[in-house]
Amino acid sequence: MAKALAQAKLARDAAPSLASAGAELRSEAIRRAAAEVRASRATIIDANVEDMAEGQLKGLPAPLLDRLLLDEARIVGIVDAMEEVARQEDPLGRVLGGRTLPNGLRLEQVSVPLGVVAIIYEARPNVTADSIALCLRSGNACVLRGGSAARRSCAAIAAACRRGIAKAGLPEDAIQLVASDDHADAVELMGATGVIDVLIPRGGASLIKTCVEQSKVPVIETGTGNCHIYLEKSADPEMAVKVCVNAKCQRPGVCNAAESLLVDDVAAEALLPKVLVALAEGGVELVGDAHARTIAQEVGVAMGKATDADWGTEYLDLKMSVKCVAGLEEAIAHINRYGTRHSEAILTSSYAAAERFLEGVDAAAVYVNASTRFTDGGVFGLGAEIGISTQKLHARGPMGASTLTTTKYLLRGEGQVR
């Protein structure tokens, strides 16, 4: 048996111990794991220095190196997030509903762990710690396969966490880090039905696509965000500048950054000029339709011609498409056609437009008068997130510990037959 599958089976065997551990014991395990990460920070940083050196040698792009980097401050952030998860309300054993049936059977529906959760991710070592904390919170064993670029950092974090849960009296085999860099390992995990209950890919579009298409284990699709800011005709002009610049420029490489700007035709002359100038000053490359280009030209901002492909592209970079629309309904239709159902925003002062946009746009998170950048487990109060689901089944939006549970119906009787 290949190594990844063997590790998944170790996790499976350890899963019942986690499922039957009480909430306080699982909190304690998270706190112990966090304490071990804190105590091992020198070792973790040493490992990260090696990963970074290899990455620089290999010429990894700067944003990737930034995601890979760990320093004291980031490790404090990792530990804080784990401790936040340890403090969260337990998602297990909640009675979600129930009734006594006419025949006297007492029915209740309770929340239980999924079992074994696998996460395939890329360069960010903190995903290791976030995933472990959320899986412990929800009583699941986990199988982690990080990207090769971060392998030393992830191994150091996982080893610390394993020591922590062992100190709490839970089986360290409930945390499995697949260390190999072989693509065959990922394929093994994707085929491990009956051993792994759910596979969550976190990372770039190509990783996610591979998992969705090839996995036999159920997958929760995460991540890609072709997010829009729509300037409805009554939008506040100053807010438009502030929100567009923030949504596009504050961190362009993340999934909740805006990629496309829509504006009502009738208000384009009034709203666009200042927004385009500010975006251009922020270093944003712009492409747009004919009307937007005319306005850009009038204010001396360069704007290329947008193609149909642009409307569907997640640039993840300082680039943005601009389109003028006939009004609210065209904006909603455009977003529902080209968006990836992640995060979408309208800027408006009209109550009716706001409510219609909230109802009509089909996405995980829909905003009125705010930047799309807030779609995040930490911001939403989940402590950490195991990904942002862009699918509709099981979980949608930032996924906290409660999304790693399923339900069970319990029925207590006295010999009832049908």
Add this chain to the structure above:
Amino acid sequence: MAKALAQAKLARDAAPSLASAGAELRSEAIRRAAAEVRASRATIIDANVEDMAEGQLKGLPAPLLDRLLLDEARIVGIVDAMEEVARQEDPLGRVLGGRTLPNGLRLEQVSVPLGVVAIIYEARPNVTADSIALCLRSGNACVLRGGSAARRSCAAIAAACRRGIAKAGLPEDAIQLVASDDHADAVELMGATGVIDVLIPRGGASLIKTCVEQSKVPVIETGTGNCHIYLEKSADPEMAVKVCVNAKCQRPGVCNAAESLLVDDVAAEALLPKVLVALAEGGVELVGDAHARTIAQEVGVAMGKATDADWGTEYLDLKMSVKCVAGLEEAIAHINRYGTRHSEAILTSSYAAAERFLEGVDAAAVYVNASTRFTDGGVFGLGAEIGISTQKLHARGPMGASTLTTTKYLLRGEGQVR
């Protein structure tokens, strides 16, 4: 474009009208559809007579013909189930959680429809009406592909329902019945990502396996039930006879019927004889392990040798496997290994054994001192069911209207940026 996909796109186009229709309008649509089914019962029965005649000519097995048959009483049952769904609490627009974030953004998570639900099913025409009612209740358009054996009956029911929702002022295209019998139609539906949001197969194991393995559209796995009755050593002997006979014999062809009987070694001599005699009198063919066969022989009941394959087989017939186990933990381990995570029962008078079984068995429904036959949407109070999920993601157990929803985060602000 092929026909099934074209129909799915009609449903997609109609979906927003359903999503934005209020609860009362959707209830009214269900009531109107039920009224049209009632008014058209002569037409529906005529269509069913033709389906039955063709089925008899083709030599369909008796249980299949029984599932196909519609008469006045069964149509009353269909109409009653629809009206029950119309009375149910609306699953849409529920605020599932929310908070004001520190930056002032008001966050709420609300329930919304999935969009377009496709159901691929076999001989039971009532699935047509149940599915339509549950999809209307949950604001979803639906694409139905019934089995060819029931095609006239399903068409008559769907036509009545389409008339009903049109009378309520909703688009009849929200209900699409794929009439063709071509396998290519099912393949088209399985590939319709972006048009269909979820595919639910209802029927035999081979249909379900095909959908799970081939569909690109997310699937909710339903149905197969290799269910166990476990006689713990303190089980009441009379209850054991009554529950075993009911779980095996009352309707052996359904997924919640028991397929395998486990009994504690130390109590096998005391508990098994009467149970085996009663099952044999009920016409059940028995296979078992060595200990069970010795007991069967002592009481003059025929029992074949069970192979390892028997432990994993859903007979869906008057056949049952019998195994003696060392105790509670072996029973739980056996069920978790061979069961299909559908419905599992323990008979016991021990509080500790009952609670341990409820916790340790990994299944959609776990019973103490009752027949497994109760796992059913109607019995559980859901009015009707769109299937019984045996998977862990999204929904588990009998699926009512609320399982056909997803969630959306709504965020209202005043220009917040990150």
